[in-house]
Amino acid sequence: MQNFPLVSIICLSYNHEDYVVEALNSVINQTYPNIELLIADDCSTDNSVEKIHNWLQHHPKVHFLANEKNLGNTKTFNQLAKKATGEYIIDLAADDVLLPNCVEKQIETFQKTKYKNLGIVYGNIIEINQDGAFLRNYYTELDEPKSGDIYSMVIGRTTKICSVSSIVKKSVYEKIGYYDEELAYEDLDLWIRASRVFDFEYLPEIVAKKRETPNSLSAHFLYKNNFKTKQLNLSTLKILNKAYCLNKSKKEHQLLLGRIRFEMFKFIKARNIKLLIKLFLLELKVRIKSF
Numbered sequence: 001m002q003n004f005p006l007v008s009i010i011c012l013s014y015n016h017e018d019y020v021v022e023a024l025n026s027v028i029n030q031t032y033p034n035i036e037l038l039i040a041d042d043c044s045t046d047n048s049v050e051k052i053h054n055w056l057q058h059h060p061k062v063h064f065l066a067n068e069k070n071l072g073n074t075k076t077f078n079q080l081a082k083k084a085t086g087e088y089i090i091d092l093a094a095d096d097v098l099l100p101n102c103v104e105k106q107i108e109t110f111q112k113t114k115y116k117n118l119g120i121v122y123g124n125i126i127e128i129n130q131d132g133a134f135l136r137n138y139y140t141e142l143d144e145p146k147s148g149d150i151y152s153m154v155i156g157r158t159t160k161i162c163s164v165s166s167i168v169k170k171s172v173y174e175k176i177g178y179y180d181e182e183l184a185y186e187d188l189d190l191w192i193r194a195s196r197v198f199d200f201e202y203l204p205e206i207v208a209k210k211r212e213t214p215n216s217l218s219a220h221f222l223y224k225n226n227f228k229t230k231q232l233n234l235s236t237l238k239i240l241n242k243a244y245c246l247n248k249s250k251k252e253h254q255l256l257l258g259r260i261r262f263e264m265f266k267f268i269k270a271r272n273i274k275l276l277i278k279l280f281l282l283e284l285k286v287r288i289k290s291f
Contacts (some may be wrong), residue, residue: 003111004034007167008086012076013094014042017051017132019211020094023149024055024271027088027092032103038063038080043070048094055168058117074179081170081178089168096164097128102207106167116147119198122166123207124226130213137206138162142277143204151195154188155243156285161200164208172198182238196246197270231272236263237275237282244286253290260286 127135146153176193179186185233267276
């Protein structure tokens with residue numbers, strides 16, 4: 001590797017006292033030599049802040065932000081991302097873990113790429129349980145993660161992307177905007193907006209571990225009559241409306257129809273009738289455009 005551009009890793013903690021030190025150590029132990037670590041705690045109600053302060057005694061130069069009230073992931077991330085000075089940014093949840101050569105492999109992919117408009121590199125991960133035991137690989141031989149213009153892949157949900165496996169050029173955020181702070185989750189919206197403008201490249205290696213717990217965000221999508229579930233479904237509706245506006249062809253609308261019908265199952269399961277009606281109306285608009 002000829003040069004080592006600065007990589008900013010933003011670690012977001014919320015009630016992650018059992019895992020945050022492992023996540024932070026995974027950043028410090030990277031084989032890549034030029035990393036800026038920024039930590040934020042979003043007003044945890046457990047001992048996460050104490051754990052972070054104890055860790056910082058051995059790493060006093062690391063930037064730490066402790067929110068006085070809960071702002072949510074999107075607002076908290078944006079605060080630190082705008083302060084980050086790296087050419088590249090990684091969004092790391094404090095219950096996930098980067099493998100030691102993660103950043104080195106990602107930057108090497110950027111430096112060797114054939115894509116002139118590359119904005120994001122993403123790789124494979126291992127999913128683990130609360131105790132760190134192996135559950136599954138994120139991508140298997142049945143999946144076909146794409147490189148280049150992956151907009152169709154993203155809106156059609158043929159293959160999903162895991163945010164902890166990705167590294168994003170800061171210039172991507174500067175061009176398309178940072179996380180939408182009105183959303184309860186951010187990754188799908190970012191992939192859709194970014195893939196409309198930038199190329200992606202898939203790195204066919206395992207670069208991180210993602211932890212699944214009963215409190216993981218993904219567990220809340222199917223809860224019935226739950227406030228958090230409603231916020232997630234509302235965010236999904238907003239993201240799908242954005243995709244509708246970004247689509248440029250009948251084929252893209254046909255792909256979006258498939259994703260809308262997939263999301264309908266979640267809305268029905270969660271019994272969000274008002275949002276389900278709005279999703280049906282969007283489905284009708286997209287169906288007309290797909291003819």
